Amino acid sequence: MPIEALRTYFQGKLPLTEAQLSELERLFTPRHLARHEVLIRQGEASRYGAFVVRGCLRSFVTDDRQKEHILQFAPENWWISDQHSLVRHEPALFSIDALEDSEVLLFSGELYTYFQKFGPEFQTLFYQLLQNSLVAMQRRLIGVLSEPAEVRYQDFLHLYPTLAQRLPLRHVAAYLGITPESLSRIRGELARR
Amino acid sequence: MPIEALRTYFQGKLPLTEAQLSELERLFTPRHLARHEVLIRQGEASRYGAFVVRGCLRSFVTDDRQKEHILQFAPENWWISDQHSLVRHEPALFSIDALEDSEVLLFSGELYTYFQKFGPEFQTLFYQLLQNSLVAMQRRLIGVLSEPAEVRYQDFLHLYPTLAQRLPLRHVAAYLGITPESLSRIRGELARR
DNA sequence: CGTGGAGTTGAATACGATCAACACCGGTGG
DNA sequence: CCACCGGTGTTGATCGTATTCAACTCCACG
Numbered sequence A, B: 001m002p003i004e005a006l007r008t009y010f011q012g013k014l015p016l017t018e019a020q021l022s023e024l025e026r027l028f029t030p031r032h033l034a035r036h037e038v039l040i041r042q043g044e045a046s047r048y049g050a051f052v053v054r055g056c057l058r059s060f061v062t063d064d065r066q067k068e069h070i071l072q073f074a075p076e077n078w079w080i081s082d083q084h085s086l087v088r089h090e091p092a093l094f095s096i097d098a099l100e101d102s103e104v105l106l107f108s109g110e111l112y113t114y115f116q117k118f119g120p121e122f123q124t125l126f127y128q129l130l131q132n133s134l135v136a137m138q139r140r141l142i143g144v145l146s147e148p149a150e151v152r153y154q155d156f157l158h159l160y161p162t163l164a165q166r167l168p169l170r171h172v173a174a175y176l177g178i179t180p181e182s183l184s185r186i187r188g189e190l191a192r193r
Numbered sequence C: 001c002g003t004g005g006a007g008t009t010g011a012a013t014a015c016g017a018t019c020a021a022c023a024c025c026g027g028t029g030g
Numbered sequence D: 001c002c003a004c005c006g007g008t009g010t011t012g013a014t015c016g017t018a019t020t021c022a023a024c025t026c027c028a029c030g
Helices: A002-011 A018-025 A083-088 A110-114 A120-146 A149-159 A169-176 A180-191 B002-011 B018-025 B083-088 B110-114 B120-146 B149-159 B169-176 B180-191
Strands: A028-033 A038-040 A049-054 A057-062 A068-074 A095-098 A102-107 B029-033 B038-040 B049-054 B057-062 B068-074 B095-098 B102-107
Touching (some): A002 A018, A002 A049, A068 A120, A068 B120, A083 B120, A120 A149, A120 B120, A149 A169, A149 A180, B002 B049, B002 B102, B068 B169, B149 B180, B169 B180
Antiparallel strands (some): A057 A068, B029 B102, B038 B095, B057 B095
16 A cells, blocks of 8 residues: 555654554545656646655756756655645646656645644654755755766765666756756766776 | 844734743844854854844855855845754854844754744744745756856846845855856846847 | 955856767567 | 667767956055
8 A cells, every 4th residue: 555655654753643644644645647647737736745655756847948957856755746836826836747657645735734733743844854855955056056067967876876777867967957968978978987 | 122123023924922922032142243254154063043133144155166155145034044954963064154244133953942832833934934945945946057147147136136236246146156257247248238 | 545355358268058960779560 | 570760868069158367447445
């Protein structure tokens, strides 16, 4: 059962009672996403966020020249959502789709109102998750501002050792903020040493 | 009194009782920061975050080539801190200093534990502030990845109309992720039309 | 006055983008 | 079984944006 993954996830982090866990489960809807299936479309109000049980999702924006820029990859046990849109019912800033056939658990904006019912520790956990996202985003911004693409690529390999094998290189390039051609050259250069 | 600014700030957002407000105030320490005074030094555990009453602070990193990259400006009524470092007592990822003579209210990592005492609305407020930071950071990353410097500069002018006048241009350049020379050329080009 | 930081301007350079051609591979259908 | 195809990645030539390094102006401030 996909929902089991959620129990496992929370058990490692919070001492929730069985009653709390099963109440929590009611807030999630299991769903299969086929490769390329779109969960949230940039510009539309987003109805769901997802906890990834299996597979891999990404959040990305498409700019005016039709180029895609990836904000986040979400492999197993990661959360992904456009929180701003989800909570405030405003148009989503980015799209979310599946890069592989995936099993996810969908949650709605109400999850955030349930924060309070589950006690402060639960709220704190989600606060920390949000903090982690912010730190990750800050690090990436710093990287883009201060490091050349080759260093950013190596940092990526170090941070997500498995993703680089799993994903088409063009997605990695879209994450790093360079073209697939440039990434190819960087890889060639690195292999040559 | 600088602390009054905090009351004003919260009164617009939360229905706190007088007792709560005065308890809240005990968690803040007024302090004057001279121009160029450093509040948090990259690499050291940070002891404080700040709410800016008057003046302007910035958070920034210094890379291996001694170039500064600005993550955030914090003028009046903004919060600024290295939350990750503050809460977990780990080395700060960036420095924070004053760009002008400033009045700030310092708070320690304990503020986050007090979240719970002040009720869920209070927690939710800070959750939303964190969300806003994340969205801002996401927007900046997208901008750096997809927009040329000229567009990013115009976006900056639009988003922070007053800051561009208040601050030396080299800081604006460090925020945009370009050199002062490049910013100067962009401005020259824009003025010529 | 004169000194140093801030901003501008110029010339040479570097890094990545763009456009185009091509190799490779897995699947599909004749 | 093979021919064809689309998607993926590589490689080459050229171009553009921003960097680097240097010189110079303009003030604010001692």
